[in-house]
Amino acid sequence: MGLVTEEVRAKAEKYSGDEICREKTKTFLKEISMPNGLLPLKDIEEVGYDRESGVVWLKQKQSITHKFAEIDKLVSYGTEVTAVVETGKIKKLTGVKAKELLIWVTINEIYTEDPPTKGKITFKTPTTLSRTFPVSAFTVPEEEPAKEEPAKEKSSEATEVKEADAIKEAVAIKEA
Structure with a gap:
């Protein structure tokens, strides 16, 4: 060199x-x-x-x-x-x-x-x-960052919210 x-x-x-x-x-x-x-x-x-x-x-x-x-x-x-x-x-x-x-x-x-x-x-x-x-x-096309990750996070957050709502409903039914 x-x-x-x-x-x-x-x-x-x-x-x-x-x-x-x-x-x-x-x-x-x-x-x-x-x-x-x-x-x-x-x-x-x-x-x-x-x-x-x-x-x-x-x-x-x-x-x-x-x-x-x-x-x-x-x-x-x-x-x-x-x-x-x-x-x-x-x-x-x-x-x-x-x-x-x-x-x-x-x-x-x-x-x-x-x-x-x-x-x-x-x-x-x-x-x-x-x-x-x-x-x-x-020239090689630039790789763009994957945009699916935030969507997966949102869908898992939505699932968690639904699960929490279902638990609240089950608790409310048991208390009634």
């Missing part, structure tokens, strides 16, 4: 554990105006982000290959992914490769056009070759 020095690690926000790391990854992507599905990593062990220098790192248990169905592209994510980020740009990217024809090509820069949410996203290689795709290909 050439970008992630001890100094950077000391200043960075660090998170451990898959669930919190996935959440923080989506939050940081949104913060830099990148699509939330750009890093579909699994079994993430650690995420770190030094806002001052823009250095980000992600560690996962094993490398994965993900297919972005909308554009029919395979992308490989190594066990360690590092980058320097700023709004609309990911630079000095390591640990990410895309399959072009029969070979895996290293991706070292990603940037979006204005406005990023409706435009295009471009991926560059160290040889300056690039490919542009719609941002929508890397």
Whole structure:
């Protein structure tokens, strides 16, 4: 991890554990105006982000290959992914490769056009070759909190009220 020095690690926000790391990854992507599905990593062990220098790192248990169905592209994510980020740009990217024809090509820069949410996203290689795709290909619908829970609470409260009324009636009948 050439970008992630001890100094950077000391200043960075660090998170451990898959669930919190996935959440923080989506939050940081949104913060830099990148699509939330750009890093579909699994079994993430650690995420770190030094806002001052823009250095980000992600560690996962094993490398994965993900297919972005909308554009029919395979992308490989190594066990360690590092980058320097700023709004609309990911630079000095390591640990990410895309399959072009029969070979895996290293991706070292990603940037979006204005406005990023409706435009295009471009991926560059160290040889300056690039490919542009719609941002929508890397956007995952946000999960909304389940709205059934409050309804269940209300129905159980209603059941409790009915049961209490039934008990009051039974007590009133016994007393009469």
